[in-house]
Amino acid sequence: MKELILGGARSGKSRLAEQKASDTGLDVVYIATAQAFDSEMNERISRHQSDRPSHWQTVEEPVYLAQCIMDNAKDSRVILVDCLTLWLSNLLCLDNESVFEAEKQALLNVLSSVPGQLIMVSNEVGQGIVPDNRLARRFIDEAGWLHQALAEQCEQVIFVTAGIAQRLK
Amino acid sequence: MKELILGGARSGKSRLAEQKASDTGLDVVYIATAQAFDSEMNERISRHQSDRPSHWQTVEEPVYLAQCIMDNAKDSRVILVDCLTLWLSNLLCLDNESVFEAEKQALLNVLSSVPGQLIMVSNEVGQGIVPDNRLARRFIDEAGWLHQALAEQCEQVIFVTAGIAQRLK
Amino acid sequence: MKELILGGARSGKSRLAEQKASDTGLDVVYIATAQAFDSEMNERISRHQSDRPSHWQTVEEPVYLAQCIMDNAKDSRVILVDCLTLWLSNLLCLDNESVFEAEKQALLNVLSSVPGQLIMVSNEVGQGIVPDNRLARRFIDEAGWLHQALAEQCEQVIFVTAGIAQRLK
Numbered sequence: 001m002k003e004l005i006l007g008g009a010r011s012g013k014s015r016l017a018e019q020k021a022s023d024t025g026l027d028v029v030y031i032a033t034a035q036a037f038d039s040e041m042n043e044r045i046s047r048h049q050s051d052r053p054s055h056w057q058t059v060e061e062p063v064y065l066a067q068c069i070m071d072n073a074k075d076s077r078v079i080l081v082d083c084l085t086l087w088l089s090n091l092l093c094l095d096n097e098s099v100f101e102a103e104k105q106a107l108l109n110v111l112s113s114v115p116g117q118l119i120m121v122s123n124e125v126g127q128g129i130v131p132d133n134r135l136a137r138r139f140i141d142e143a144g145w146l147h148q149a150l151a152e153q154c155e156q157v158i159f160v161t162a163g164i165a166q167r168l169k
Numbered sequence: 170m171k172e173l174i175l176g177g178a179r180s181g182k183s184r185l186a187e188q189k190a191s192d193t194g195l196d197v198v199y200i201a202t203a204q205a206f207d208s209e210m211n212e213r214i215s216r217h218q219s220d221r222p223s224h225w226q227t228v229e230e231p232v233y234l235a236q237c238i239m240d241n242a243k244d245s246r247v248i249l250v251d252c253l254t255l256w257l258s259n260l261l262c263l264d265n266e267s268v269f270e271a272e273k274q275a276l277l278n279v280l281s282s283v284p285g286q287l288i289m290v291s292n293e294v295g296q297g298i299v300p301d302n303r304l305a306r307r308f309i310d311e312a313g314w315l316h317q318a319l320a321e322q323c324e325q326v327i328f329v330t331a332g333i334a335q336r337l338k
Numbered sequence: 339m340k341e342l343i344l345g346g347a348r349s350g351k352s353r354l355a356e357q358k359a360s361d362t363g364l365d366v367v368y369i370a371t372a373q374a375f376d377s378e379m380n381e382r383i384s385r386h387q388s389d390r391p392s393h394w395q396t397v398e399e400p401v402y403l404a405q406c407i408m409d410n411a412k413d414s415r416v417i418l419v420d421c422l423t424l425w426l427s428n429l430l431c432l433d434n435e436s437v438f439e440a441e442k443q444a445l446l447n448v449l450s451s452v453p454g455q456l457i458m459v460s461n462e463v464g465q466g467i468v469p470d471n472r473l474a475r476r477f478i479d480e481a482g483w484l485h486q487a488l489a490e491q492c493e494q495v496i497f498v499t500a501g502i503a504q505r506l507k
Contacts, residue, residue, distance in 0.1 A: 006331060008465035009482055010464055010483055010485075011485075012486045124177065125465070126178035126180060126465075126466070127178075127293045128294060128295070130178065130294070140179065141178065141179050144177065147331035148331050148332035150331070151331035159330055162489035164489055164506045168330055168335065175499065297463060298477070299347065303378070309348065312348070313347055316349075317500050317501035320500035326500060337504065
């Protein structure tokens with residue numbers, strides 16, 4: 001099963017995703033897309049780490065996500081990706097359109113053949129004011145398109161608000 | 170029937186609105202409120218145009234929306250307005266409070282007497298951080314009030330997330 | 339009963355909360371957390387005031403919310419707090435971490451023992467782009483965590499969009 005878990009910042013979406021991964025009873029591989037460039041990000045990453053069971057395998061992959069999913073997926077496993085918006089942001093920061101398009105397409109292509117279970121977490125970023133900054137607008141567009149494309153392929157789509165899950169699909 | 174379709178940026182709300190307009194089987198008049206001031210906006214407009222059936226009639230009206238709706242509405246037609254937030258933004262940029270109030274009121278007044286069907290698309294912009302910029306705060310306020318006033322008069326209100334429609338009313 | 343009413347800016351959440359408070363038939367004490375530092379804020383406060391029944395008791399408390407709730411709560415009353423995000427913002431602006439933590443904890447601790455009814459209104463601020471500004475990011479984090487913690491303790495959680503209530507819990 002493929003599942004997409006959306007929600008705003010600090011909505012409880014990661015915690016829900018981790019609970020769902022635990023509840024499968026399968027081995028969990030956690031793919032972290034975050035990169036620690038500064039102390040604030042380091043702190044955010046540590047906080048997330050300490051929330052996760054220590055026996056989960058953690059793989060860090062900021063950019064080549066589709067390959068990383070295929071390398072780790074097995075029938076007996078659940079892959080938890082947290083989160084897609086950071087991955088998109090890492091991809092955009094490479095400032096290389098052909099890598100960007102290739103990696104985005106690779107993720108969309110890989111979904112139909114991933115064995116086992118896949119849970120993807122992503123931030124809703126498009127329900128505030130449109131920002132002045134062109135890169136931020138691009139990011140919002142790309143996140144929105146990605147969510148639409150993934151939601152179409154996922155069996156379940158959940159939106160989390162204040163720690164409460166609403167099933168959209 | 171009058172319908173309001175809300176959603177964040179790139180949530181799939183325009184595509185849903187276009188599908189709904191097509192599904193009526195009626196002639197469609199598409200009222201575009203966007204104005205192309207720069208290449209980015211031009212690109213956004215072209216992308217939307219290429220998504221629409223070529224036999225639809227397109228009318229561009231950035232400001233005088235109520236009049237434009239009345240000029241085009243007929244029992245045998247569906248009017249699709251995309252989108253209200255751009256229209257609001259165009260109105261605010263005129264920097265003329267009396268025109269602003271008159272046009273806003275005209276839209277609210279016209280709704281009860283529009284013949285045929287009316288589908289209005291608008292952006293949710295108020296669920297992020299309150300911006301520093303005073304005009305942006307005004308825009309958020311006006312969009313929120315407009316959505317409330319229109320939702321009250323519409324038979325259906327839909328919220329779109331990741332391409333998935335949730336019926337609010 | 340404890341109830342949390344969330345929604346974006348100008349979503350109609352205050353109006354819904356006021357309606358709910360009225361509908362209880364109980365005496366209403368309205369706790370206003372807003373502080374008027376400038377003319378815009380003054381105007382926002384006046385607009386909210388004129389929307390409320392004049393026989394409601396209004397208490398202004400920008401910071402020490404838990405104590406204020408306990409001082410005013412009674413079996414025969416409904417306490418309406420509008421809104422938590424302004425209170426959080428006031429707390430953060432004190433720039434005193436120990437007061438911040440103490441007051442946040444005090445609110446969470448007080449909930450289980452509040453007599454009568456309690457309706458809390460708060461803004462959803464985390465569904466837009468992550469802001470550049472560090473304090474704004476902190477604010478978003480704190481608002482999100484607070485909403486999760488309160489939602490867990492509340493019997494009802496409502497999300498308001500365009501004046502329309504969706505029950506989340």
